Structure formats: structure tokens, C-alpha cells
Amino acid sequence: MSRIKEAILETNLQGHKAFIPYIMAGDGGLETLKPTILKLQELGVTAIEVGIPFTDPVADGPTIEEAGRRALAKGTTLRKVLETLATFADEVAIPLVAMTYLNPILAYGIDDFAKDAYKAGIRGVIIPDMPLEESELVHPSLQAAGIDLVQLVSLTSTPGRIEKLTKASEGFIYAVTVNGITGARSSFEGNLEDHFKTIQSYTDTPVLAGFGISTPEHVKQFGSFTSGVIVGSKIVDCLTKGDWETIENLVKASKAVPLA
Amino acid sequence: MSKTLIQNGYYGNYGGSFVPDDVQKVLEKIAEEFAKVKDDPAFNEELNFYLKEYAGRETPLYFAKNLTEKLGGAKIYLKREDLNHTGSHKLNNVLGQILLAKRMGAKRIIAETGAGQHGVATATAAAMFGMECTIYMGAKDTKRQALNVFRMELLGAKVVAVDKGNGLLKEAVDEAFLDLVKNHDNTFYLLGSAVGPTPYPEIVEHFQSVISRESRAQHLEKEGKLPTAVVAAVGGGSNAAGAFSHYINDENVRLIGVEPAGAATLTKGSPGILHGFKSYVLQDEEGNLLETNSIAAGLDYPGVGPLHAYLHETGRGEYVTVTNEEVLEAFQVLSRTEGIIPALESSHAVAHTLKLAPTLSPEDTIIVNISGRGDKDVQQVFELLKNQ
Numbered sequence: 001m002s003r004i005k006e007a008i009l010e011t012n013l014q015g016h017k018a019f020i021p022y023i024m025a026g027d028g029g030l031e032t033l034k035p036t037i038l039k040l041q042e043l044g045v046t047a048i049e050v051g052i053p054f055t056d057p058v059a060d061g062p063t064i065e066e067a068g069r070r071a072l073a074k075g076t077t078l079r080k081v082l083e084t085l086a087t088f089a090d091e092v093a094i095p096l097v098a099m100t101y102l103n104p105i106l107a108y109g110i111d112d113f114a115k116d117a118y119k120a121g122i123r124g125v126i127i128p129d130m131p132l133e134e135s136e137l138v139h140p141s142l143q144a145a146g147i148d149l150v151q152l153v154s155l156t157s158t159p160g161r162i163e164k165l166t167k168a169s170e171g172f173i174y175a176v177t178v179n180g181i182t183g184a185r186s187s188f189e190g191n192l193e194d195h196f197k198t199i200q201s202y203t204d205t206p207v208l209a210g211f212g213i214s215t216p217e218h219v220k221q222f223g224s225f226t227s228g229v230i231v232g233s234k235i236v237d238c239l240t241k242g243d244w245e246t247i248e249n250l251v252k253a254s255k256a257v258p259l260a
Numbered sequence: 261m262s263k264t265l266i267q268n269g270y271y272g273n274y275g276g277s278f279v280p281d282d283v284q285k286v287l288e289k290i291a292e293e294f295a296k297v298k299d300d301p302a303f304n305e306e307l308n309f310y311l312k313e314y315a316g317r318e319t320p321l322y323f324a325k326n327l328t329e330k331l332g333g334a335k336i337y338l339k340r341e342d343l344n345h346t347g348s349h350k351l352n353n354v355l356g357q358i359l360l361a362k363r364m365g366a367k368r369i370i371a372e373t374g375a376g377q378h379g380v381a382t383a384t385a386a387a388m389f390g391m392e393c394t395i396y397m398g399a400k401d402t403k404r405q406a407l408n409v410f411r412m413e414l415l416g417a418k419v420v421a422v423d424k425g426n427g428l429l430k431e432a433v434d435e436a437f438l439d440l441v442k443n444h445d446n447t448f449y450l451l452g453s454a455v456g457p458t459p460y461p462e463i464v465e466h467f468q469s470v471i472s473r474e475s476r477a478q479h480l481e482k483e484g485k486l487p488t489a490v491v492a493a494v495g496g497g498s499n500a501a502g503a504f505s506h507y508i509n510d511e512n513v514r515l516i517g518v519e520p521a522g523a524a525t526l527t528k529g530s531p532g533i534l535h536g537f538k539s540y541v542l543q544d545e546e547g548n549l550l551e552t553n554s555i556a557a558g559l560d561y562p563g564v565g566p567l568h569a570y571l572h573e574t575g576r577g578e579y580v581t582v583t584n585e586e587v588l589e590a591f592q593v594l595s596r597t598e599g600i601i602p603a604l605e606s607s608h609a610v611a612h613t614l615k616l617a618p619t620l621s622p623e624d625t626i627i628v629n630i631s632g633r634g635d636k637d638v639q640q641v642f643e644l645l646k647n648q
Contacts, residue, residue, distance in 0.1 A: 056535065072548065077546040078547070104547035106532065129278045130278060
């Protein structure tokens, strides 16, 4: 079974919801990558989404985009991120999920990327600018290396489209909770519970909610009808400020959601 | 029009649609509607009405006698897109797309702009059709093209200065796409160049191909033959796409695209993915985009339309570069010899023509696409020359 799916199901079996924080690799310098990942692991997160900075991040909101710019300014590259991760991969027990855009992967070379990413502890990849129709570009190499290709399902996807995406998604389904880009939000629109139930009805792969989740209440709200949550901008913001207390409270919230 | 070149959204290996799923859905709707209207007589009748009565087409194919005599060699014809209403070729595409937007029921138009020409054309058409309009423009470009910002505002558009990153066209495109993702229910993104995900490159080429449709007929009438070469500036490549389109199958006509030396995507770039499409991209070995530098804001872009990537790779198109200094010189030469002040973008095409014409014989003819007029650039050139 996929390492990521296994980690999420294990968390659920323990009575908790999965919690995946997003971090921007190289924000604050690549030397912060190891302590940040090890500390998040210690807090009991299920997996970690590692963002790779890119000059043209079309799906990122202001917080993550700025973090990416800071990381790029410090000379962070995909290659350096994978090299750094590989130096402490044996200390990381939880799976890592890389979130990057297509162009850096193509520039790296898909086969080399897949092999190096696996060595670095990456077990899943999210590529927001790669539509399902083009996924054959990278999927065979990732599959050969043992890396999941996670699909994003948007709020506006039609049922037919949701079915295709959920069936193709590996590791988990990244279900977007808002229209638009990443970023902390105060509230969400519409009846999302039904939307998530529709997604889950097509597959036994866990469905996780992401985009805009920024408070322990959000974690509990979305956790009540999903297998877990992904928190991005808020975590990036907290890491910038060194506010570990807020991060800890977010992780705790995922452990306080009763299983449906 | 080179429609035979496009298959499943690709010009050869270039094009495609690399966007998040929700944008893809919006693009599919646009593609569907475009497929319905492009050969629809009623749509084309309406478009032609506006092109003639509002934009002022057809534009002349002017024989530049003085420049020809000065340079010696090939006869030079200028395709006067600068004489379009709003001062550039941009209005051709804007009128086409805004009629498309109207058919799709959009209430709000958004666009990106570099030099401001596309922004002005969009704001103009939005005003005429009574649609709400927001224009994204790099903060740096709003400074060097302040007069165009004022024009857009005068026309009732909201101009958003994007101060992220380098504050150039690339960042403006990013912001426009974010807006589209958030507001696609009521908003049409009127993309200004032959770039972006499918179907935009094809849409823009289609609406701009009026340039070569006219110039081909005009040249045949004046010279009784096809031109030796067609020369056009290339940034994203919309004016060049339009200027080349009807000649692509005329294999003896040389198609020459002129890039700025500081943003020479085809000459110095490599295949990559940017803004949702695959083409030549100026990038480092990690796939990150490189900064560009052109005297012409409209060409300051690290990518190029997929049609040009295809023409470049197949050798059908020739792509060359000129320096900012050569452009500045060409700007002045055309002004003095013909009394025509070209846009800095178009001055790239003129700059290469200054080199090319003397190498050809008097039996040869060159069509230079004067994509826009230089009024918007006069202040910038004034400052540059003052400091020389």
C-alpha cells in the first residue's frame, strides 16, 4: 500500500484525523529544513507537504508566494532541497509530499527527479499546474520510483470530473475547500460536507481538505467529515514568526475530532 | 490562417493547457464558444463591422519610399497597424474576444498589459460595450507607461499595479489568472498576446490574422507577387502571429521575428512550461524563469507564443535579436525618414529591417509590421536620449 495512504489510515485507526502541514523549503534558509521537519514530526503530524519555491507559482496565495520568493532569494532550488532532505532522511519516519510546479521537474529530468525525490523521503508529489490529461508526462517515472501522484479536486469540479480525479489520485485526494488560491480564510462558503461526501463516494483513498484552513475550529470542522486536513499558509506564517504554540494547537485539534 | 498547424491545442510540440482543474473548465468553455463563432457568418459580420467602423480597418500597406532609398536594396512596405483606433494592432484581438465574451454572457473583463497598448484597447472596447473592466499591469510598467495608465483610467477601467516580483508583464499575467480562477462565473479574461493555455494562442492568432490577410492581398495588388520577407517584433508574439499567419503556407516568403536581446526567448531560451503552456522559456537550469530586460515594455516577457516556438523549431520562421541601442536608433530613423514614430516594440522590426534591406536586391520586398505608434514611448525615449 502507498506509504502516505498507510500513514493516514494509521492515524485514523488511532482515532485521530490526519494532519499535514505545508512548509516552504528554504524559507529562512535550507539549514532550517531539518529542525522544522523533525519538530513537526515530534508534534505528531501525519505527513509533511514540502513546497519547492518556483518563480511562477500560479496556484499560491500571497503568504506562500512570498515565502517562495524569500526561499528563492536564499538560493533554494529543487536540487538543493532534495539533497538537504536526503542528509537526514533516516531520521524522518513520516512520509513527505513534495508540492511543486511542472517546469522545475521537467528541467530536473523526470526520471532523475523521481529517483532523487524517493531517496530524500518524498513519497508523494502534488503538481497544481499539471492537468490529469497531461499526467502521463510524469506518472510512469513516479510510479516506477514508488511515489504517489496526488490529484487536486476543486469545488467546482463536475461529478464526472470528480470521479476521474479521485480514481486517478494516489496516496490521498487533495480536496480544495475554496475557489481560488491558497491562503488563510475566516470562513467557507456553501455546503461542503455534501461535496466531500460525493468525493469520498468514488474511492476508498482518503480525502483530505486543504486551502484556507487556519484555525483549530477549521481543523475540527473539516476533520468532522474528512480523513484529515492540510494547513499551509497559517503554518508558513507561524514558522516565519517562530510561533510553535499555534502550530501545536492546530495539530492537537486534529486529534480531538471524533471519528465519524 | 494557419489552422492546419493546430492539433488538439498544440502547434507541433508546443501549446497545451497546464493549469489547475478549475481554470481548465473555464478554458474549455471558451474553446467551445470560440469553435462555434470563428466561422459563424453572423459573428464575423459583427466583428467586421467593428473592425471597419470602429477600429478603422483596413490599415494601409504603405510603401516607405524614403526609407527604401536611404537603405538601398529591397523595397520596404509598412503595414500600418499603428493607424488602428487606440494606436496598435491590439484592438483587432480585443474586438474579437470582447464579442466572444459578450456571447458567453460575461459582465466583467479582465486583462493584463505590458506597455499598456493591450490595456488601452481592452479598456476602450469595454467602455464601448458597457462592461466592467480591470487591467493588471506590472508596477514598473505603470511607471514607464504612466500616460497609458491614465488613458485606461480615463476610459473607466480599474488599473491594478502589480508590485510583486519584478513588477513586469509576467507578474501581471499571474495576477490576471488568479482573478480568473476566483471570478470565472462572471469574468472573461481577455488575454492580449498569442500566449497562455489553449485556446488563447489560437484565438489571438485568429483575430490578429486580419493583418496578414490584408497585407497579402494589398501586396499582391501593388506588386503582383508575394513579398520576399515579413518582419515583425516578437515578445509574446501576437502581432507577429497576425503578420505571419496567412503566409505560413507560402514557403518562399521569409517570416522573420525580431526579439529584444534582453528577452530573446527563442534565440536564448529552451522548452519549458510557463503560464499554462509549453513553449520556449527563458529559464535557468533549475527551471526557474530568468529576468528579462527590454526597452519595450510590451516585449519584456520570458516566454513566447507556441506558434513561434513551432515555426522556430521547424525552421519556417527565422528569429533574430536586436539590442536596445539599435531599437532606439530605428525609432529615430523611421521618424525622420517617413514621419512615422513607431512604438518601441515595432522599432525592433524596423531595426532588423535596417540591417536586412541593404543585403537584398531591388526586386525584393519586405513588409514590416508597424504594430503600434510611438506616442506612448516619446517621454521614455526623450529621457533616454537626454541621458546619452
